[in-house]
Amino acid sequence: MIIGDYESWGRYPKYKPNDVFSVYWRNEIPDLGKFPNKILPYAWGKSYGDSCLNENGILIDTKNLSKFISFDEENGLFRCEAGVTLASILDFFVPRGWFLSVTPGTKFISVAGAVANDVHGKNHHNSGSFGCHVTKFELVRSSGERLICSNEENTELFKATIGGLGLTGLITWVEFKLKPCPSAFFAMESEKFYNVDEFFDINDKSEKTFDYTVSWVDCTASGSSLGRGIYNRGNHAHPEEYEIPKLPNQKLKSFPFDAAFINSFSVNVFNMLYFNKQINRIEKNVVHYDPFFYPLDAVLHWNKAYGKQGFLQYQFVVPFGNEKDTIREILKQVSGSGMSSFLTVLKTFGDMKSPGMLSFPRPGVTMAIDFRMNGDKTLKFLESLDSIVRESGGVIYPAKDARMSAEDFQKFYPQWTEFEKYIDPAFSSSFWRRVTKKINN
Amino acid sequence: MKKIMIFGAASAIAQETAKLFARDGENLFLVDMNIGRLEAVRDDILSRFKTKIEIYEMNALDFDKHQELFDKAIQTLGGLDAVLIAHGTLPDQIKTQEAQEMIIREFNINCVSVISLASIAANYFEKKKEGCIAVISSVAGDRGRQSNYIYGAAKGGVTTFLQGLRNRMTHSGVSVVTIKPGMVDTPMTAHLPKSPLFAKPGVVGKGIYKAMLSGKAVAYLPGYWRLIMFIIKMIPEWIFKKMKL
Numbered sequence: 182m183i184i185g186d187y188e189s190w191g192r193y194p195k196y197k198p199n200d201v202f203s204v205y206w207r208n209e210i211p212d213l214g215k216f217p218n219k220i221l222p223y224a225w226g227k228s229y230g231d232s233c234l235n236e237n238g239i240l241i242d243t244k245n246l247s248k249f250i251s252f253d254e255e256n257g258l259f260r261c262e263a264g265v266t267l268a269s270i271l272d273f274f275v276p277r278g279w280f281l282s283v284t285p286g287t288k289f290i291s292v293a294g295a296v297a298n299d300v301h302g303k304n305h306h307n308s309g310s311f312g313c314h315v316t317k318f319e320l321v322r323s324s325g326e327r328l329i330c331s332n333e334e335n336t337e338l339f340k341a342t343i344g345g346l347g348l349t350g351l352i353t354w355v356e357f358k359l360k361p362c363p364s365a366f367f368a369m370e371s372e373k374f375y376n377v378d379e380f381f382d383i384n385d386k387s388e389k390t391f392d393y394t395v396s397w398v399d400c401t402a403s404g405s406s407l408g409r410g411i412y413n414r415g416n417h418a419h420p421e422e423y424e425i426p427k428l429p430n431q432k433l434k435s436f437p438f439d440a441a442f443i444n445s446f447s448v449n450v451f452n453m454l455y456f457n458k459q460i461n462r463i464e465k466n467v468v469h470y471d472p473f474f475y476p477l478d479a480v481l482h483w484n485k486a487y488g489k490q491g492f493l494q495y496q497f498v499v500p501f502g503n504e505k506d507t508i509r510e511i512l513k514q515v516s517g518s519g520m521s522s523f524l525t526v527l528k529t530f531g532d533m534k535s536p537g538m539l540s541f542p543r544p545g546v547t548m549a550i551d552f553r554m555n556g557d558k559t560l561k562f563l564e565s566l567d568s569i570v571r572e573s574g575g576v577i578y579p580a581k582d583a584r585m586s587a588e589d590f591q592k593f594y595p596q597w598t599e600f601e602k603y604i605d606p607a608f609s610s611s612f613w614r615r616v617t618k619k620i621n622n
Numbered sequence: 623m624k625k626i627m628i629f630g631a632a633s634a635i636a637q638e639t640a641k642l643f644a645r646d647g648e649n650l651f652l653v654d655m656n657i658g659r660l661e662a663v664r665d666d667i668l669s670r671f672k673t674k675i676e677i678y679e680m681n682a683l684d685f686d687k688h689q690e691l692f693d694k695a696i697q698t699l700g701g702l703d704a705v706l707i708a709h710g711t712l713p714d715q716i717k718t719q720e721a722q723e724m725i726i727r728e729f730n731i732n733c734v735s736v737i738s739l740a741s742i743a744a745n746y747f748e749k750k751k752e753g754c755i756a757v758i759s760s761v762a763g764d765r766g767r768q769s770n771y772i773y774g775a776a777k778g779g780v781t782t783f784l785q786g787l788r789n790r791m792t793h794s795g796v797s798v799v800t801i802k803p804g805m806v807d808t809p810m811t812a813h814l815p816k817s818p819l820f821a822k823p824g825v826v827g828k829g830i831y832k833a834m835l836s837g838k839a840v841a842y843l844p845g846y847w848r849l850i851m852f853i854i855k856m857i858p859e860w861i862f863k864k865m866k867l
């Protein structure tokens with residue numbers, strides 16, 4: 182790769198590192214204290230904003246730390262190097278009856294990236310975040326120390342590193358729990374809902390009996406259709422109960438070039454077609470884990486469809502309480518803004534607590550909305566959403582963020598001053614410099 | 623269950639081939655010059671597949687230990703059915719052409735040591751009247767180019783050697799497989815800007831595995847390199863010599 186390839190998924194902001202250093206062997210990590218600028222680990226760059234960027238600093242590329250280390254079949258405990266992708270874990274383990282305990286909406290991320298952002302998935306309501314299933318990892322610090330971190334050893338660094346945004350040291354390997362799975366398939370149901378209240382009604386019922394739930398919302402809809410969408414839920418499909426189809430042989434397509442394909446016209450058409458594609462109120466299917474968890478992965482580099490200027494994802498969580506009003510208010514703002522979003526996702530988080538000190542997930546409702554980057558207009562609009570999130574006691578997800586203010590971050594994550602003690606002095610990121618700027622008041 | 627020795631087993635490409643043989647349950651004897659790397663490779667394979675793997679640290683430049691290595695592998699595994707020779711270095715052409723001792727060293731690694739190892743393997747398999755010798759050469763050995771001719775000539779030497787060896791071994795039922803990868807995205811090429819012509823080590827590693835199973839004489843990997851090199855070889859020398867390649 183060349184330096185220009187080290188982008189974040191949203192391709193905004195465009196911060197270039199001074200240099201990139203690749204590591205290949207976990208026992209040959211260079212002296213992290215010797216670099217002339219601040220360093221930051223970088224894996225697959227699937228974070229949207231600037232949390233995986235380090236302008237004028239140095240990126241340590243960990244993609245090539247891609248080896249498995251051990252698997253304890255009795256306890257489902259798997260250990261592998263930091264850059265191993267969830268995709269390669271699934272490729273190997275699903276045919277052998279094991280699945281990831283937690284997976285986000287893309288499988289092209291590393292296990293260390295999953296730790297550093299303490300990622301969540303469709304089963305947060307019953308399984309918590311990725312960090313809840315991590316038992317141990319090794320952290321290399323710029324002092325040269327190699328520390329095993331777990332619930333028993335170096336516990337403070339263990340907590341700080343989970344959701345620690347890559348700032349506490351370089352993870353070389355991670356040990357975490359896999360869970361048994363009966364097949365590669367999921368028994369999935371899709372149910373249409375016509376407004377926000379209906380979403381919550383369906384959600385209350387579905388979360389009791391379905392391990393995985395998530396919804397797509399048509400954020401171009403307004404008025405009486407405000408908050409309409411499709412609720413997706415599913416469970417692992419047992420071969421005794423369901424007829425398991427033959428393995429699909431899908432080839433990955435790649436978005437070939439930079440082109441602003443996604444504009445308000447195409448977004449409106451897409452959302453309308455998508456909602457109306459499903460004819461029945463409820464549809465049931467048995468689907469492979471790829472379309473079930475990773476529909477977006479079917480087109481590699483789909484982020485390029487937003488054109489060169491990139492896009493932003495706005496993801497927040499608001500606590501239960503007046504969540505319905507908040508979601509309605511946000512949707513009103515979005516549909517009224519004309520800055521319609523191609524993809525909007527709605528889901529509730531459960532109360533399983535992760536060890537992560539700075540983790541994003543917490544009980545409440547989370548929503549993720551994509552916006553094409555249209556300069557100041559987009560940024561101003563997102564600021565207006567910030568105030569709604571702020572007032573309802575919510576927080577914004579750092580892994581997706583490229584623009585929240587230092588004031589907001591410091592209010593959202595008051596524990597950041599405690600976390601700061603565990604940052605490795607040689608490490609920093611563009612995100613961290615931005616959100617920890619001194620506030621004048 | 624076959625017994626396979628891989629020299630240069632920590633190479634990104636060879637690791638992929640090793641995994642496929644391990645999946646089939648074959649026993650492996652893995653050689654490279656850094657034991658820590660070999661351990662990482664072994665653990666990676668053993669966490670996936672149940673088989674027997676021995677690791678052995680050795681520098682290819684220790685010519686006088688080559689025979690000992692084979693004796694050790696044969697003794698540990700109880701014989702050998704196939705050998706894959708994969709080690710190599712890609713020198714900086716400009717720096718190397720200016721330093722005679724570097725030229726010799728590169729030849730020793732990429733050509734002399736390979737020929738030495740392959741010869742020992744050949745003598746063993748010839749007696750057994752079966753076996754497979756696979757060697758990673760390169761498309762760079764098909765025609766000398768100013769940007770890469772020291773490496774290219776060493777690989778060309780290997781290719782020609784293997785042609786002759788194949789001719790000899792065919793009569794004893796031993797297959798000799800010349801692997802000619804194009805550009806592959808591995809630590810060896812980490813410093814080069816990547817183009818769509820770069821293949822993934824997994825693709826090339828699988829190609830090697832298949833070529834070894836079928837006993838194919840020459841495998842261009844990926845296959846389109848056969849056409850590319852055909853065209854490059856067709857260019858008349860009077861034109862070629864003026865080109866900047």
Ligand SMILES: Cc1cc2nc3c(=O)[nH]c(=O)nc-3n(C[C@H](O)[C@H](O)[C@H](O)COP(=O)(O)OP(=O)(O)OC[C@H]3O[C@@H](n4cnc5c(N)ncnc54)[C@H](O)[C@@H]3O)c2cc1C
Pocket residue numbers: 190221222223224225226227228229232233243263264284285286287289290291292293294295297298299300301302345346347348350351352353477580
């Ligand atoms: C299509 C899509 C869907 C997504 N869906 C979800 C979702 O459902 N839920 C969710 O939570 N997230 C989701 N994400 C975000 C993504 O899961 C996270 O941003 C993830 O952390 C990216 O991992 P990565 O391997 O690409 O790491 P990068 O983005 O390269 O880096 C992420 C962080 O990890 C750190 N890091 C990387 N390697 C190391 C290491 N070896 N040691 C220490 N720190 C390290 C980096 O410094 C950085 O802070 C999605 C992203 C995409 C593109």
Ligand SMILES: NC(=O)c1ccc[n+]([C@@H]2O[C@H](COP(=O)([O-])OP(=O)(O)OC[C@H]3O[C@@H](n4cnc5c(N)ncnc54)[C@H](OP(=O)(O)O)[C@@H]3O)[C@@H](O)[C@H]2O)c1
Pocket residue numbers: 630631632633634635636654655656659680681682683708709710711712731758759760761802803804805806807808809810811
């Ligand atoms: N990558 C390409 O584009 C490409 C193209 C055509 C052909 N090839 C050939 O493919 C083969 C594998 O290369 P690769 O791309 O997989 O690169 P690689 O990962 O760098 O592997 C090269 C391996 O050779 C080992 N090695 C180097 N010198 C040695 C010595 N003196 N003694 C013992 N082992 C030695 C290295 O050991 P260490 O790990 O300890 O350094 C390393 O494991 C090589 O023969 C190469 O020439 C590669």
